Amino acid sequence: MSTGPSDSEIISLVLKGDYNAYSQLVERYKSYVFTLTLRFTKNREDAEEVSQDIFIKAYRALADFKGTAKFSTWLYTIVNTTCITFLRKKKLDVRSLDDEKTFEVADSQDSGFRANQVEQKSRQNMVNRAIAMLNPDDGEIITLFYKNEQSLEEIGSILGIEVNAAKVRLHRARARLKEKMEKYFAEEVRDL
């Protein structure tokens, strides 16, 4: 994932009082945390605020990191709980965006996907838009598996579920993602 000092080396520096070393961890994981948070918040402003909150929480709780799991797995557990709390507070509509109307709402939301026309047709952008249309749980598990390089065991630990349950949830999320692609991005897929 990265070059330079390992996560545990940075953590021990921070715990010894070198708080500036923590910026290396923020730099290393900010995109992963931000992408994951965006799955829940559906807009960049909230995602940035929640991500910042996550890094602050992680910093304050750093002494509790035992090193038995990867730092990223521990960090994503904080992401998961913080995002769930955020959704509860905001009382956001977390239903799956199934119909045309909600699709339009999702499409009009500023999720960082509205670049120029050419970019919109790109492979990455199309997948990102399709993932953004999923409900937060599905978006989260797909992001953890494909982008955040977490194994099913680690995903189970992050979400507090058994490995088999994580596997089933991932299968279902992928099936729903495929449905979204079929429904809304058939043309883009053909053009790729």
Next chain:
Amino acid sequence: MKQNFFYSPLNEGSFGGNSFDGFDERLWEYIDGSGTPEERSSIEKLLETNRVWKEKYHELLEVHQLMQTSALDEPSLRFTKNVMEEIAKYQIAPATNTYINKRVIWGIGTFFIVLIVGFLIYSFSQVDWTSNSGSTLPINIPKVDFSKIFNNTYVNVFMMINVVLGLMLLDRFLASRNKNIHKEA
């Protein structure tokens, strides 16, 4: 292959004698590289011989590859600076195990154990061990007078909480044992 992306063999009917159940799941497991070697070789055989499986495999593989190529979203350029400015206001909290006194935990645990043991002792003391009721068991359960203990709502609620806590503890114990078994496997 592109025109097959949204093609669903599930609509086609014949599956070459294979069940529809877990069709996608089996292929996803194969694509993820999980599953036993026997399962993988049986799927490989199916992919060689069954057109429907092969087409579905390519369809799912394409989705898999699309997801792998997707990019991460980036926060604003000032993000790290903002975080560092914020954390300058905070201190790292001491590790949880340093401020939770283990003696307190043990004390609470001992209290509950003493309570349950006391309840059992009382129950057994109510049994008339000398009487011969014709039963093979020396204990005649209907003779135990529980009404002296469970005579008000507070005691019942308290006992119910104990039972729930006990079940939660048992669940955690079994889950951790299950996890260890998986790890060893």
